[in-house]
Amino acid sequence: MDYVLEVEDVRVEFGGIVAVDGAGFRLRPGQILALIGPNGAGKTSLLNVVSGFYRPKRGRVVFMGRDITRVPPHKRAAMGLARTFQHSELFKHMTVVENIMAGLEPWRRYSILDAALWTGRARDWEEWARWKAEQVIDLLELHRYRDSIVEGLPPGIQKRVDLARALAQDPKVVLMDEPMAGLSREEKEDLARAIVEVNETQGVSFVLVEHDLEVVMDLCDWVVAMESGRVISEGPPEKVARDPKVVEAYLGG
């Protein structure tokens, strides 16, 4: 398989407004790809098509060789396509560990009767799920916050919990919408380190929508630049950064 994720010729309209106009990208296994572009370029809309929130007017999304354009969002997670949000969309009255474990619900292997009677089946699965959650807690160094209610944790920690929830699902691809937005320099470095580590040790691919060009340059192997719903340039970071069309879109737009 050459590509884990292929997004082809996607068009998204809201009423009469065209948000994405024939854009697409292809992601190789183990790649970290950045979607960049000025505000309103259609990056988040394109990401929402990939995660299934928007149904495109035209075009298709192929994940691991399978057309998933019409697969409902909740089924995509179980296939290995995880997502994090710009403003962390965590379950804010639940603890960190519960948030991570909630992401394992698609893999639950016991019925509500097992749950009600707390049978061996339920107990064994719950132990497995807790063990699974502890793995990502280790990886992202969230030990201190395990049993804290998410609401009230610092933004950097919340972003890490969001990533942990996605990673606990053993995804092939993680979609991240502006992971660095609103983080301090130190928090950015922590998060970038975590992304690189997961990418290198587990071969997880990433699609990042990102404004912080420094992060994009350091982290990504491939950059797709968008403007007005179209892809205007793509390639390795250094090349895209020098592309006059990209420079103009950012400065002249």
Added chain:
Amino acid sequence: MPAGVFKERYSQLMAHLRYPIHWAGLVAGLALLLALPLAGSYAMSLAIDAAIFFVAAVGLAVTTGLAGQISLAQGALLGVGAYTVAKTLEFLAAHGGVPEGSALLLIPAAGLVAAAVGLLVGLPSFKLKGYYLAMASIAAQAVLMYLFQRVIDPNQGVTVPDKAMTLGGLYFGGGGAALYYLTIGVAAVMALVAANIGRSSIGRAFKAVRDNDVSASIVGIDVAKAKALAFAVGAFYAGVAGALYALYNISFGWDAFGLDTSIELLAIVLVGGASRIIWGPLLGVLLLHTGWSLLDDVVSGLPGVGLIGGADTVKYLVFGLLVAGFVVGEPDGLVGVLRRVKEYFRLWPFSY
């Protein structure tokens, strides 16, 4: 010497009884419940009545507290359970006779029937949220009430035959000790089941849907299925409570299943503490239901109460104020208040 809590397995962290004080509480509670019939039949009927409302309230706490789906139809679902028992027995009596003890077998059946109706009541939740969902559930409550009044029980009164409530020489009707132990036993099992669902992945899915249904679907939770299940579980509890209600009252009509009962149950859950599905309903029932029924005579005797419509008016005034006060001031309800008191004494006298 170990100074702290050291668990060695994840299952130990998930256990309901994790600390010695939990075991002590359980033993004391059981002893109290077993000995309560010694306090006389009035205490027993109060306890049976409280246990029935507790079961219905725990169900509502799953639907509303855990899964965040406001329902004002729990009273009517109680009626679905009660009528399932009475009407099935009526049918059996007309077709060959009522087997001994059949009312007891009908308790789980009443739960299942109510759960099926609860699925229908929950259908609007796929599209509606918050206040709009509350309105839709009031509509469901009204429709069910209409069916009770016009179709199921137009003569306002059904009776559970004595034979159906007799098993092995024991009579499980009215306010006797047999029904007391049965009701307490059922309530205890139902509470344990709710707590088990609460700590399972299904319970986490409920809470995830409550907190943020968009990201619940993104992490792979089937939101529509979770909502439907939350309504069905809550309604199952109402059905079981309704069946016990039928045994306890022997003869009853639909007036007990109106919107005022639904409101009372929601008040019980919110004032007790919606996020704690056992302790919240327990405190709520003891304070609002049992507590109020003890106060009822006192309130009726107060000067001027007759002029504003009797004790019921005062009751709903007080309930309304309590609910409003708790929702604004202490969303965690009485459980939240007690937790803060506990935290205070844990650190006392160095409360910093």
